Amino acid sequence: MKISYILIKKVIPVFALVLISGFIYFYKLGSIPNGFYVDEATVAFNAKSLLETGRDEYGYKTPIYLRLLGSYTPSFFIYISALAIKFFGYGVSVFRSISAVSMICAVLIFYFLAVNLNIFKSKLSLFVISLFFAISPWIVFNARLGYETTLAFAIFNLGMLFLYLAIKNNKLLTWAVLFLSLSTYISHNQRFLAPLVLAVYLFTFRSTVFKYENYKYLKTAFIVGLISQIPNLLMINTNAFWIKNSQFDIRHLINYLIYLSPKRIFLNTEDIDMQHTLPGISLFYEHLAPFYLIGLFILVKGIKNISNKFIIFYLLISLFPAVFSGPFFSTQRALAFAVPLALVIGLGIEKIFNYLGGKLALVFATPAILFALWRLYGSYFVLFPNERDIAWNYGYDKVAEFISSNPNSNFLVDNTRNPRNYILLLYHLKVDPSYYQKEVGSYYKENYYLASVPATEYSFQNVTVGPIDWEEDIRTFDYIIGDELSVSDSQAEEHGLKIAHTVNGTSGNIMFKIYSTIR
Amino acid sequence: MAREKSGRSVTIPKLPKLLNMSKSVSGLIFTTAVCILAIFQILTTNIKASYSFDAADLDLQIKRMNYYPPSMARAAYIWEKKIEVQILKKFVLNFITAIDFTNYFPKPIPYIFSPIFLTGLYLFFSQKNKWKSYYKSFLFTIFLMSCIGTHAKYGLLITYPFILLFIFIGAKNLLKILLR
Numbered sequence: 001m002k003i004s005y006i007l008i009k010k011v012i013p014v015f016a017l018v019l020i021s022g023f024i025y026f027y028k029l030g031s032i033p034n035g036f037y038v039d040e041a042t043v044a045f046n047a048k049s050l051l052e053t054g055r056d057e058y059g060y061k062t063p064i065y066l067r068l069l070g071s072y073t074p075s076f077f078i079y080i081s082a083l084a085i086k087f088f089g090y091g092v093s094v095f096r097s098i099s100a101v102s103m104i105c106a107v108l109i110f111y112f113l114a115v116n117l118n119i120f121k122s123k124l125s126l127f128v129i130s131l132f133f134a135i136s137p138w139i140v141f142n143a144r145l146g147y148e149t150t151l152a153f154a155i156f157n158l159g160m161l162f163l164y165l166a167i168k169n170n171k172l173l174t175w176a177v178l179f180l181s182l183s184t185y186i187s188h189n190q191r192f193l194a195p196l197v198l199a200v201y202l203f204t205f206r207s208t209v210f211k212y213e214n215y216k217y218l219k220t221a222f223i224v225g226l227i228s229q230i231p232n233l234l235m236i237n238t239n240a241f242w243i244k245n246s247q248f249d250i251r252h253l254i255n256y257l258i259y260l261s262p263k264r265i266f267l268n269t270e271d272i273d274m275q276h277t278l279p280g281i282s283l284f285y286e287h288l289a290p291f292y293l294i295g296l297f298i299l300v301k302g303i304k305n306i307s308n309k310f311i312i313f314y315l316l317i318s319l320f321p322a323v324f325s326g327p328f329f330s331t332q333r334a335l336a337f338a339v340p341l342a343l344v345i346g347l348g349i350e351k352i353f354n355y356l357g358g359k360l361a362l363v364f365a366t367p368a369i370l371f372a373l374w375r376l377y378g379s380y381f382v383l384f385p386n387e388r389d390i391a392w393n394y395g396y397d398k399v400a401e402f403i404s405s406n407p408n409s410n411f412l413v414d415n416t417r418n419p420r421n422y423i424l425l426l427y428h429l430k431v432d433p434s435y436y437q438k439e440v441g442s443y444y445k446e447n448y449y450l451a452s453v454p455a456t457e458y459s460f461q462n463v464t465v466g467p468i469d470w471e472e473d474i475r476t477f478d479y480i481i482g483d484e485l486s487v488s489d490s491q492a493e494e495h496g497l498k499i500a501h502t503v504n505g506t507s508g509n510i511m512f513k514i515y516s517t518i519r
Numbered sequence: 520m521a522r523e524k525s526g527r528s529v530t531i532p533k534l535p536k537l538l539n540m541s542k543s544v545s546g547l548i549f550t551t552a553v554c555i556l557a558i559f560q561i562l563t564t565n566i567k568a569s570y571s572f573d574a575a576d577l578d579l580q581i582k583r584m585n586y587y588p589p590s591m592a593r594a595a596y597i598w599e600k601k602i603e604v605q606i607l608k609k610f611v612l613n614f615i616t617a618i619d620f621t622n623y624f625p626k627p628i629p630y631i632f633s634p635i636f637l638t639g640l641y642l643f644f645s646q647k648n649k650w651k652s653y654y655k656s657f658l659f660t661i662f663l664m665s666c667i668g669t670h671a672k673y674g675l676l677i678t679y680p681f682i683l684l685f686i687f688i689g690a691k692n693l694l695k696i697l698l699r
Contacts (some may be wrong), residue, residue: 254633257621257624257630257633261619261620261621262615262619262620263616263619263621263622264621266615267616279583280583286615289614289618290618297645300641301641301645374598378587378595378598378599382586382588382591382595383586386586507586
């Protein structure tokens with residue numbers, strides 16, 4: 001009796017969540033998104049470089065922050081990726097799998113946080129909101145990326161779970177500090193978030209944390225935090241450490257309203273980066289909008305409740321990097337907000353479910369979940385590969401194939417509209433990292449953390465990546481490769497360029513034209 | 520009358536006469552005003568624009584419908600092309616636009632009033648019984664805006680009484696706290 005009770009109430013929901021999210025996150029992972037984005041390629045190539053040579057693409061030995069394309073990303077994800085390459089290979093899905101696994105963990109962390117917050121009296125609403133969180137477009141999108149944001153999100157959430165548990169059991173504060181500290185080595189967002197979270201947490205929950213009997217735990221947590229931050233502290237004097245700081249502006253405080261806006265959450269994110277958006281869908285499903293408003297109301301009404309207080313703290317703090325980094329809506333910087341947002345929606349769902357009663361709530365929930373799955377299928381698995389292929393750098397693998405099949409020819413690849421596309425060719429051409437490190441030259445290696453301006457031209461094997469110089473290049477290169485705007489018809493005619501090959505997008509549009517300069 | 524910590528009494532400034540009226544009378548006046556504004560809003564809103572589809576919309580609908588695999592053709596047609604579903608999508612768009620509080624910032628409400636406005640909005644819902652007649656008018660307004668859309672010649676005039684009401688409730692409450 002007891003075992004069956006535990007099975008039904010505890011194990012089955014968790015198992016179902018893992019199964020459903022696992023299927024959605026891994027289904028066609030290598031082919032959707034159907035390109036390989038520059039951020040994924042730079043992680044992949046640098047991970048391979050670190051694995052094979054112990055140095056990154058610039059030849060710098062075991063960096064704490066990787067220069068990559070100039071972002072100085074904390075290195076943890078890249079080292080994990082190097083391990084993944086060793087065991088699973090260099091395929092696109094290998095890097096995305098790290099995010100998929102991280103997101104499954106994040107879903108479980110969300111579930112356990114919701115259980116411990118004790119805000120959902122009904123098991124049905126707890127499961128339904130955990131499922132809506134797991135299948136929300138925002139979460140699914142991030143679960144299938146081959147770069148660091150998702151792993152950072154999962155570790156940060158684990159830290160937040162322990163932080164909540166530490167309100168009642170101070171011993172757990174050390175774990176919270178450890179995971180939050182670890183998250184700062186994965187992504188820039190968490191580098192700003194983690195210290196801020198701890199400072200605001202200690203202030204908000206000071207009455208429960210700062211008790212005489214808790215001082216020994218506080219001391220341990222402080223020491224663990226300090227020791228684990230030594231690598232970051234060593235970097236404090238470098239330009240690389242402060243790379244994202246110039247964007248902070250206090251006037252952006254008003255952006256909180258923008259990020260909390262139902263229109264942005266449920267209708268259209270208005271993220272200016274097409275790579276971060278899904279066609280016809282926003283961060284959460286539109287039919288959850290009324291629950292969000294109800295949830296917000298319940299949240300504020302119960303502000304004296306410790307759980308609600310924690311959610312409000314989580315909600316406001318998680319938006320901090322996004323709100324203060326600029327006037328534009330950034331879904332990636334606001335990712336940590338997904339957890340408190342889903343909890344707020346959950347509060348609304350719980351209220352309505354309580355009103356409807358058990359059976360009616362189930363009748364109501366089933367079509368709502370099925371509709372959400374249909375929306376996800378349509379937007380992510382059908383429209384997204386067709387409408388976001390350009391944003392996801394689709395077609396570079398085919399360009400690389402053409403280059404590989406002509407090893408004795410010289411190629412110029414135009415990078416005017418995609419200045420970072422050299423990394424895609426390095427990945428798809430499977431260039432040997434030790435060879436490329438010699439091509440880079442010593443300047444970037446010697447001034448590694450100086451945050452100097454990236455190069456505009458790159459050369460490796462028989463490929464040069466850079467803007468077209470019409471006086472020289474048609475004599476130097478056998479082929480010029482560019483997108484539809486690189487070479488106009490009149491320029492092609494004037495310089496006697498002939499189309500040797502075209503690469504088409506998924507919906508038949510021309511992505512790349514390969515011109516032969518041989519007359 | 521409120522009392523300071525020292526024990527000295529402080530008088531809260533008297534509210535305008537209209538607001539001291541019996542609740543049913545002021546509610547009735549408010550509801551009548553909302554009804555008149557609703558008629559004006561309907562007359563000055565281009566409802567057709569909210570439910571029409573231009574050439575680009577129609578092209579996108581067909582394009583998207585054709586991206587689905589053949590086994591999903593029927594469902595794809597219903598979701599991406601069928602007129603009833605497209606109208607429903609427009610209704611949802613209007614609804615979310617109507618409930619989006621950021622629509623009212625910085626015009627007509629400057630950002631500086633946002634805490635007062637949001638406090639008022641919260642109190643309006645938490646004291647549902649106190650604002651019963653206003654509450655029904657508010658729900659009616661949201662429903663009306665969801666139906667007719669937001670392509671209005673003079674803006675969303677029908678929401679202005681509520682904006683003022685929320686600011687009033689918020690300001691009154693903050694004043695009470697300050698003078699306590």
